[in-house]
Amino acid sequence: MQNILITGASRGIGLGLAKAYLESGARVHAVVRNTDSPALHQLQQDHPEHFNLIACDLNQPEAPQRIAAALGEQLLDIAVFNAGVMGPQHQDVGQASSEEIAHLFLTNAIAPVHLAQQLANRVTKGGVLAFMSSQMGSVALARSAEMPLYGASKAALNSLLRSWSQADDRPQASLLTLHPGWVRTDMGGSDADLDVATSAAGLVATIASQLGANSCLFLDYQQQPLAW
Ligand SMILES: NC(=O)c1ccc[n+]([C@@H]2O[C@H](COP(=O)([O-])OP(=O)(O)OC[C@H]3O[C@@H](n4cnc5c(N)ncnc54)[C@H](OP(=O)(O)O)[C@@H]3O)[C@@H](O)[C@H]2O)c1
Numbered sequence: 001m002q003n004i005l006i007t008g009a010s011r012g013i014g015l016g017l018a019k020a021y022l023e024s025g026a027r028v029h030a031v032v033r034n035t036d037s038p039a040l041h042q043l044q045q046d047h048p049e050h051f052n053l054i055a056c057d058l059n060q061p062e063a064p065q066r067i068a069a070a071l072g073e074q075l076l077d078i079a080v081f082n083a084g085v086m087g088p089q090h091q092d093v094g095q096a097s098s099e100e101i102a103h104l105f106l107t108n109a110i111a112p113v114h115l116a117q118q119l120a121n122r123v124t125k126g127g128v129l130a131f132m133s134s135q136m137g138s139v140a141l142a143r144s145a146e147m148p149l150y151g152a153s154k155a156a157l158n159s160l161l162r163s164w165s166q167a168d169d170r171p172q173a174s175l176l177t178l179h180p181g182w183v184r185t186d187m188g189g190s191d192a193d194l195d196v197a198t199s200a201a202g203l204v205a206t207i208a209s210q211l212g213a214n215s216c217l218f219l220d221y222q223q224q225p226l227a228w
Contacts, residue, residue, distance in 0.1 A: 020201055056070075076122050081116055109153055161216065180199045194221075202221030
C-alpha cells in the first residue's frame with residue numbers, strides 16, 4: 001500500500017488530493033492546521049484505517065519535528081507539499097509590509113522546502129517529493145503580472161527545488177514542482193477553469209508518472225513540462 005503525505009489538506013486542492021489517494025486505496029497522512037472540519041470528519045469516517053490526521057501549522061519552527069513524530073516509523077512513497085497562500089490582496093511591492101512578505105515567502109517557499117529536507121530520509125528510494133507551485137512561478141513564461149508577489153514566492157520555491165536537485169544531499173527521489181491548473185477553490189475563485197476533482201486526478205497521474213524516475217521537473221497537471 002502506498003503511503004502519501006499531503007500538507008494543506010483541509011480544503012481546496014489538498015483535500016481533493018487526499019480524497020483521490022484514499023479512493024485509490026492509499027494511506028494518507030494529512031497535515032492540517034485545524035482538524036475540526038466536516039470534510040475531514042467524513043474522510044475519517046469513510047477511511048478509518050487509512051486516514052491519519054496530523055495537526056500542525058507549517059510555519060511554526062517545530063513543524064518538521066511534529067510531523068516526523070506523528071509519522072512514527074512510517075516511510076512515505078509520495079510527499080505533496082501543497083499548502084500555500086496568495087499573499088496580500090494588493091500584490092504591490094511598494095505597499096507590502098515586512099510581515100506580509102515574510103509570511104508569503106515563508107509559507108510558499110522556505111517552510112515547504114525545509115520540511116521536505118527534514119523528511120527526505122523517510123521517502124522511499126524512487127519516490128516523489130512534489131511541491132504545489134504555479135505557472136505564475138515561471139520566470140520564463142512571465143504570467144504573474146497581475147500577482148507579482150505571489151509569482152515571486154513560487155519562483156523562489158522553484159529555485160530552491162532546482163538548487164536542492166544539484167546538492168549532495170538530494171534525495172534519491174523525484175523532485176517536482178507542479179502547476180495544478182486554474183482551479184475553483186478559495187484561492188482560485190469561482191471563475192476558474194477546473195473543478196478540484198479534475199485537477200487532483202491529473203496531479204495524481206502526473207506524480208505517478210515520475211515514480212522511479214529521480215527527475216527534477218516543473219510539470220502541469222496534464223504532465224506537460226513548463227519552462228522554469
Ligand atoms: N487554485 C488555483 O487555481 C491554484 C493555481 C496554482 C497554484 N495553486 C497552489 O495550489 C496550492 C493549493 O491551493 P488551493 O487553491 O487549494 O488553496 P486554498 O483553497 O486557499 O487552500 C490552501 C491550503 O493551504 C493551507 N495552509 C496555508 N498556510 C498554512 C500553514 N501555515 N500551515 C498549514 N496549512 C496551511 C490551508 O489551511 P487552512 O484551511 O488552515 O487555512 C489550506 O488547506 C497552493 O500552494 C496554491 O498556491 C493553486
